[in-house]
Amino acid sequence: MRTSPLPFVRRVEQALADPVLRRNMAVGTSRQRTHRLEAMAALPGADALRNHASRIRAHTLARLDEYLEQFVAAVRARGGTVHWAATAAEAASIVTTIAVGERARLVVKSKSMVTEEIGLNAALEAAGVTAIETDLGEFVIQLAGQHPSHIVAPIMHMSKEQVGALFVERLGATPEEVVDVAAMTAFARRVLRERFLEAAVGVSGVNFGVASTGTLCLVTNEGNGRLCTSLPRVHVAVMGIERLVPTLDDLGVMLDVLARSATGQALTVYTNLVTGPRREDDADGPEALHVVLVDNGRSRVLGSELAEILYCIRCGACLGACPVYDTVGGHAYGSVYPGPVGAVATPALDGLGPWTELPHASSLCGACRDACPVRLDIPRLLLLLRRQTVEAGGSPVWLRLALRAHAALAVRPRLYRLAVRLAGRVLAVGARDGYIERLPGPLAAWTASRSFRLPARRTFLDEVARERRKVSP
Amino acid sequence: MMLAMSPTARPRRVQLFVTCLVDAFYPETAHATRRVLERLGLEVAIPPGQTCCGQPALNAGHHDEARRVAAHFVDTFAPDPAPVVAPSGSCVDMVVHQFPALLTNDPARAAAARDLAARTYELSQFIVDVLGDDEAAVPVEPSLTYHACCHGLRGLGLDRQPRALVGQAGGANVRPLDEDDRCCGFGGLFAVKMGPISSAMLDRKLEAIERSGADVVVVTDASCRLHMEGGLRRRASRTRVAHIADVLDDRV
DSSP states (O other), X not given: OBOOSSXXXXXXXXXXXXXXXXXXXXXXXXXXXXXXXHHHHTSTTHHHHHHHHHHHHHHHHHTHHHHHHHHHHXXXXXXXXXXXXXXXXXXXXXXXXXXXXXXXXXXXXXXXXXXXXXXXXXXXXXXXXXXXXXXXXXHHHHHHTOOOSXXXXXXXXXXXXXXXXXXXXXXOOOGGGGSSHHHHHHHHHHHHHHHHHHOSEEEEOOSEEETTXXXXXXXXXXXXXXXXXXXXXXXXXXEETTOEEXXXXXXXHHXXXXXXXXXXXXXXXXXXXXXXXXXXXXXXXXXXXXXXXEOTTHHHHHXXXXXXXXXXXXXXXXXXXXXXXXXXXSGGGOBSSOHHHHHXXXXXXXXXXXXXXXXXXXXXXXXXXXXXXXXXXXXXXXXXXXXXXXXXXXXXXXXXXXXXXXXXXXXXXXXXXXXXXXXXHHHHHTOBTTEESOOOXXXXXXXTTSOEEOOOSSOXXXXXXXXXXXXXX | OOOOOOGGGXXXXXXXXXXXXXXXXXXXXXXXXXXXXXXXXXXXXXXTTOOOOSHHHHHTTOXXXXXXXXXXHHHHHTTSOSXXXXXXXXXXXXXXXXXXXXXXXXXXXXXXXHHHHTTEEEHHHIIIIISOOTTOOOOOSXXXXXXXXXXXIIIHOOSHHHHHHHHHHHGGGBOOXXXXXXXXXXXXXXXXXXXXXXXXXXXXXXXXXXXXXXXXXXXXXXXXXXXXXXXXXXXXXXXXXXXXXXXXXXXX
16 A cells, blocks of 8 residues: 655655646646536536435445345356455455466556555566556556556656656657657557557456446546457456446446546546457457456445445545645655545555554645545545544644643633633743744744734633623622 | 525524634634624624634544533533524534534534534624625725635535625725635644645645735635734735624724
């Protein structure tokens, strides 16, 4: 799950000090926001559709056991093989074993966050199998030796100049081949075409699995998903167990909101529906289809108060909407899943232990909740995780004491007002015309960039109390 | 969002929840809020036992402390059936959306909290939606711009109401603000715990405010005001921040 060995504060520092990243994030997220809002505004009954999509997610998760059984039976009935993976390591090992068994030296992959989650590329590499990412953004990320910084736009943090330099350095591209985005795309396409023809195994993620038919739905804009799932002899589809919809009709609803929320498109350029391996009368398709169902913490989350996070359909709308994400970018989160959804999903799936900062990396402004096509209340889940951190003793001593004292005073109005007066007097010692420029301890973080206004000499409630005494002595 | 009451149900009396930040940092805004409500013909009760809504503890994950403070709030305001009005969208959002869940293991208070939630309003929301008075503002001298504070906007659907009042007060002098619904980076303890991120968010907000060319940026929350004002002062900016109650009281 972890994408960086650095601690959170260091990752944030690095991001904030990188002007190219800052500019690219500001431009990229603002584009994503605008496109989403325009696409949603143009969709009749968008709010009702989002409610519908949310209900489909809630319903599916409430009966996930039944739908999984249906789905597995349907995949098998159409000739597919189903594998269950309880952990990330198990999932990676299942895929690796299949690739090795097929004597594949090369595996082509279409974009998939769950394969990032299970660390698939490294596992394949360790078994002597080369994995090639074929989504353009993922291809660049792989060349750069990085992790995606956005769920649907993996290289949002990079500039085209950085990508061009990478193509020159790593792939020997000529200056003409990287002169602009179109040239770079054509170049990557040439490189990737050969890989597609060489690969014995294609690995894909799954946007939605349809329980009633065993259909795998994959959406892409580049057609690489279609090539990965039809050209190689074997197709391995990796999916989280939560990614089901009951029927094709339900799939339609999800597709109505998915691309609009992700990229602002009414529909992605390619919407692939894969139902089983190649049949006798099929013109093409793989000889074998494997579906790897990944749990990796999901069934535990499903039974917890964080279950709602499994509604997520990985559109990335909350990333584009979030003023924290668009300031620091995805890598600062240090997790495969960045942004508001990642700040919940990461500790939910992996345990809070190493991830206690993430639920605090939010001003709780609610922009993520407004953007979510399935109405995930991310701020509520962030608050739950903060509570769990406190319950596990993870709140700093100064804060614990301060809040305990605050609560004790807040239920004793006279003492509370006295304390406010005293605090004002103490602060006034260090003030200059009504402001403090340097506060001690943890509060120094405020005055690093902001003056701190001094409380008023007389509070409103003290004034009202004086009035009352005057009126009725 | 709350539904407007029918005109016949126009209340004659309200309870003012001044909020802890307005009380301590901006008492003049509290006085302004009171005057504005009185000018609209309301009797303004100020329960003397009021302190805080408990949001700082809730946002820090300290639910026990938050629950204690919320219980005190309910005990202070619930006995009087008059609507509660506060010059803060954030504290009202806390009362409306967090109290009932927070107090769920305290059935008597949870019922009182639900009742309070249905009659607690942010100032501009109360004026426009409940009193049906969207002409409460008088023209003011300086040029204005409006920043939509997060919890009011996304928690209470507070948008049309303050904009109508600011529009009236500023007239042709209202300037558009880029990304006016983008968080200023306050977020309570977030400003301290995540200081560098919060500061970067504030920079983007203040740059937009300065670009607007307005003399005054109007907000509905003292927390956001405290934050933006601290940043503007550090930049030695001439732009000021005002609470909407100050605008309605013609004190900007």
